[in-house]
Amino acid sequence: MSTKQQVLTLLRHSGAIFSGEKLAQEIGVSRTAIWKAVRELEKMGYIIQRHANGYQYLPSDVLENTAIAQTHLPSEHIFLMDETESTMKVAKLAALNQQEAPALYIAETQTGGHGRFGRPFFSPKGQIYMSLLLNPNQSFEELPQYTLLAAVAVSLAIDEVTGRKTDIKWVNDIYLDGKKICGILSEATSDFEAGRISHVILGMGINFSIPPETFPDGLEKKASSLFPDGKPTVSRNQLIQLIWQNFFELLDGLPDNSYLKVYREKSFVLGKTVSFVQQGVTYSGIAKEISDTGELLVETSIGLKNLSSGEISLQTIG
Structure with a gap:
């Protein structure tokens, strides 16, 4: 030492x-x-x-792998960085280099963080930017609903440490008091010859403590952080540890899908009018259900539409 x-x-x-x-x-x-x-x-x-x-x-809020480690995620599989372009990119490179999984990559700040469809992600220093590398070695049909599991794990963890209730916007955003505080991104790579998913990477960006006035113009109306007053009641280490503890417990509990009940209860989309674009055409309808495979079922004027998270982004929710 x-x-x-x-x-x-x-x-x-x-x-x-x-x-x-x-x-x-x-x-x-x-x-x-x-x-x-x-x-x-x-x-x-x-x-x-x-x-x-x-x-x-x-008391100091410095990221430490020993404080984040747990049974499923030993400290030697947790990698901390001061700055990186994207923890997702770091995790992808680690997968190519045959890094033993699960492995977690955490950065103090990102210079090129992004969400679904390549949207840029505001990444000031001192928040939570992390990506988990998994090696499921399963067919696509066998894969768990990782994005939904992660959303439930994050939402429950934030509820516990803040004593407040978060909501989930289908499929991958966590909201608190009507504003986005977390985005989740999942990507998979496959072994084409074997027909198996070789790696899955779950990326998360969590606004931990950001003063409202520091958000880019216009973003403060849509986004917030867990502790906007700059007075966190828990450390980032504690929150990160709890998130992945929840995640692996839910994963270990499969095929029990009780997490879907939590996901549906926390959804603020169900029962509301949503609009979306599918193959260049804009549709509007009532969000009726979230299927066991994570699809959003929307009743439109021309019938029921099944929305896949990989290709659809909700435009409005009213």
Whole structure:
């Protein structure tokens, strides 16, 4: 364990004030080494309060793989990045390099994040941008409804940590108080010869704590964050850990599809008038049902339309 990690462990676990001399004695290094370690921790985002008689750790929201790890997702399979173009791209490259799955890729910020249909994703620093790499090795027909499972896992996790109720916009957006706070993207790659899905990547962007005035013009009317006042009641580590804990528990519970009941109950689309474009033609109708395979069934003037998430984007909901 590095000097930096030892200093962090001692300060965090005790919560007490440690003098530089005492830290040096405990770890067996010089006081200069302690000073350098504290400086490095501060650069990483940890809050170390300096007192006349030493240093004290204060709660700090720094991403840590050990704090996110769980049974299905060991810390050595969690990769943290300060900046990347897109965690989805990183996960795709990892799949090509035969990375053992599941593996999770998390970035502090993205320079080229995107959602469905290549739409750009506003990605300021300090939020949650992550992609999970899975290796299902199943046929397309055998695949679980990963996007729906992920949406339920995220929605329930946010409900738990905030004490508020989130809604799901078919198929992959999470809303809080009528504004979008999370987008989910799923992509799959196949082994053509074997007829199997070799990899699935689930990407998520969660607005954790963004002041409303910092959103691009017009976006603040549509989007928000979990803690817009800048005072989170939980850490990002805690939320991320809970999301994937929920996800893998739901996955382990299959073929029990009780998650679909939760998904449908949280949908704010069902029963409402929606409009959509299909093969260049605009339709309007009442959203009637979400099928067990994730399709949205809409009653239009010309009959029932089955909408697939891979090809349809809802235009309006009223």
